[in-house]
Amino acid sequence: MGHREDLLDGAKRCLLEKGWVRTTARDIVAASGANLASIGYHYGSKDVLMMEAFLKLTEDWGERIGRTLEGAAEPGVTREERMAAVIDGIVGSFAADRRFWAAQLEVMGQLGNHPELRERFAAVLPQGREGLVAIFEGVDDTEVPGGAVRTAGYLYYALFTGLWVxxxxxxxxxxxxxxxxxxxxxxLEGTVLDAPRK
Structure with a gap:
């Protein structure tokens, strides 16, 4: 690996171990074995590197959860059973990646202080919604049409973030x-206040 990849790996480790705010450029250098000047050379700034690390961690989680939930679409499983299994699988993944999800919340808290971070986050938000549609529907990202991202993507994202928080x-x-x-x-049926089904 080169310095660029070493820095990214070091930043990922720091993000998980120390969080966004407490990680310094020197921490990343110590974790990566690279030198301080290489952060500016390869990424421009520590914040850009941290954002890349954050996005990579998010992408890695998406791949892991996709593999974990492959069995949720077994033959004979109803739509409701599959949806329940996906939700349980996602919630189960939170415990396995606790530091990652705590870091996610910290990153969200930084959006107001870093306009460039908010813009970058907003730019990848549609991909996040697309990925969640793929996870909930049990398909590859490439099979998700734009209309699904603009409708169900918002619903799944709201459901996901609500469960996560x-x-x-x-x-x-x-x-x-x-x-x-x-x-x-x-x-959807308008039966929220009715007695539960037996």
Missing amino acids: QWLIDPQQVPKGRDVVEGMRRA
Whole structure:
């Protein structure tokens, strides 16, 4: 690997271990074995490097969760059962990647202080929605049409971030997938206040 890749790997480690705010350029240099000047040469600034590291960690998570959920689309599984299994799989992944999700929340908190970070984040948001449609629907990203990203992508992103934040607050209070699916069904049918189905 070259200095560019070493820096990216070092920044990823620092982001997970120290978070966005507490990571310094010297921390990244120590973690990567590169020199301080190479950050500016390869990335322009520490913040750009940290953003690249953050996006790479997010991409890595997407690949892992895609592999984890491959079995959710088994033959004979109903749409509701598949959706519940996907939700449970995503929530289960939070525990395996706790430091990553804590770092995600910290990055979100930095958006107001770093306009360039917010712009970069906004630029990749459609890809995130597309990826979530692919995960929830059990297809490759390349099979997701634009209309699905503009509709279901927003829904899945809202569902995903809501579950993630609730899990960070208290993992014991995150609902099971079947309860979320039941809640979605009831909301669409207008039966939210009716007695639960037996």
